[in-house]
Amino acid sequence: AQTVTQSQPEMSVQEAETVTLSCTYDTSESDYYLFWYKQPPSRQMILVIRQEAYKQQNATENRFSVNFQKAAKSFSLKISDSQLGDAAMYFCAYRRYNNNDMRFGAGTRLTVKP
Amino acid sequence: GAVVSQHPSWVICKSGTSVKIECRSLDFQATTMFWYRQFPKQSLMLMATSNEGSKATYEQGVEKDKFLINHASLTLSTLTVTSAHPEDSSFYICSALEGFGNEQYFGPGTRLTVT
Numbered sequence: 001a002q003t004v005t006q007s008q009p010e011m012s013v014q015e016a017e018t019v020t021l022s023c024t025y026d027t028s029e030s031d032y033y034l035f036w037y038k039q040p041p042s043r044q045m046i047l048v049i050r051q052e053a054y055k056q057q058n059a060t061e062n063r064f065s066v067n068f069q070k071a072a073k074s075f076s077l078k079i080s081d082s083q084l085g086d087a088a089m090y091f092c093a094y095r096r097y098n099n100n101d102m103r104f105g106a107g108t109r110l111t112v113k114p
Numbered sequence: 115g116a117v118v119s120q121h122p123s124w125v126i127c128k129s130g131t132s133v134k135i136e137c138r139s140l141d142f143q144a145t146t147m148f149w150y151r152q153f154p155k156q157s158l159m160l161m162a163t164s165n166e167g168s169k170a171t172y173e174q175g176v177e178k179d180k181f182l183i184n185h186a187s188l189t190l191s192t193l194t195v196t197s198a199h200p201e202d203s204s205f206y207i208c209s210a211l212e213g214f215g216n217e218q219y220f221g222p223g224t225r226l227t228v229t
Contacts (some may be wrong), residue, residue, distance in 0.1 A: 042222070043207075043223045044223070093159060100149060100218075103160070104157045
């Protein structure tokens with residue numbers, strides 16, 4: 001079974017600084033997707049970034065980038081120039097390539113200090 | 115981007131009654147929809163996968179007779195919590211798979227409180 005582990009229940013960052021959220025996963029598959037979702041207090045899930053396992057290049061979306069280490073099964077999220085609006089729960093998620101259901105990690109609560 | 119709606123956003127019901135939650139894909143067709151449950155300060159746990167026109171597939175430990183799922187059209191899936199109990203109180207989130215299955219969009223969630 002696929003499992004997703006987020007070892008940091010809470011993280012804190014100063015506004016304008018950079019923070020990295022960790023995620024590891026366990027799978028025997030070679031093709032899959034990895035995601036980072038943001039869940040603000042409204043609880044609406046918002047896709048932050050997505051990575052296809054077959055791509056070696058790390059995905060980037062503006063201030064958000066990932067460090068995807070396939071051999072190590074690691075998928076960390078870096079948030080640069082942190083903003084107050086980045087404060088939220090962040091969930092790492094895994095989805096097999098030929099399967100549709102998504103598995104989530106336990107989440108990391110990010111606090112941004114002004 | 116694609117939008118998924120849920121109705122109601124918050125429902126309070128009495129123990130023993132049933133409540134229906136609707137999940138709609140507003141601007142795309144979704145052959146597959148998913149239902150998740152999220153307890154306070156916890157992660158999303160997949161309850162079931164709903165495919166249009168067929169029976170839902172439930173995750174281990176989820177009572178299919180208690181959580182009835184109907185995916186009657188390409189834009190609507192419903193979750194009915196039957197004979198609700200206070201322990202069913204939770205946040206229920208649906209998501210819908212668009213097109214060829216590359217993008218999954220989430221609804222805003224429904225808060226269920228059973229008194």
